[in-house]
Amino acid sequence: MRALLQRVTQAKVEVDGAIVGEIGLGLLVLLGVTKTDTQADVDFLVDKVIQLRIFPDDAGKMNRSLMDAGGAMLAVSQFTLYGDCRKGRRPSFDNAAPPEQARLLYESFVGKARATGVRVETGVFQAHMAVSLVNDGPVTFLLESN
Numbered sequence: 001m002r003a004l005l006q007r008v009t010q011a012k013v014e015v016d017g018a019i020v021g022e023i024g025l026g027l028l029v030l031l032g033v034t035k036t037d038t039q040a041d042v043d044f045l046v047d048k049v050i051q052l053r054i055f056p057d058d059a060g061k062m063n064r065s066l067m068d069a070g071g072a073m074l075a076v077s078q079f080t081l082y083g084d085c086r087k088g089r090r091p092s093f094d095n096a097a098p099p100e101q102a103r104l105l106y107e108s109f110v111g112k113a114r115a116t117g118v119r120v121e122t123g124v125f126q127a128h129m130a131v132s133l134v135n136d137g138p139v140t141f142l143l144e145s146n
Contacts, residue, residue, distance in 0.1 A: 001041040001105070001146075002081045004030040007054055007139035011074045013123040014130045021121030026071030028133050031109060032081025033102040034095050041145035042105055046112040048143055049073070062139075066118060073113055076123040076131060077106045099126060 005027050012022040029049060054062050055069035066073065079102060083091035097105070103125050114120045123129045 011133035023072040033097040072119040
């Protein structure tokens with residue numbers, strides 16, 4: 001499982017011109033699921049994302065977690081994080097989980113993140129989405145569960 005984190009001052013996702021999820025300060029999490037992912041991958045990544053100290057403290061040092069900063073999360077499913085571009089000119093998505101498996105693990109990620117008390121907004125699974133954000137820093141990290 002991969003999570004691309006972007007620390008944001010604001011982010012939103014739209015489907016068919018309507019805003020379906022929107023946050024202020026927090027993290028935009030683009031989440032990719034692979035065929036071999038399990039609940040253990042979800043558990044690991046939720047804990048890592050929630051506790052990762054990437055928000056500034058009073059001295060400006062990255063020393064606060066999402067919870068410490070009082071931020072929210074916008075979680076968006078993104079199968080293209082498992083696009084393999086090493087061969088040819090068209091990405092292969094052979095490693096991406098099939099939609100049924102990906103949906104279950106994405107929804108589990110969202111539910112587990114919400115259970116921590118963090119406000120979590122979402123996109124719409126398998127929809128064509130327009131995501132906009134203001135990346136703060138910019139600060140971007142790629143996390144993997146394996």
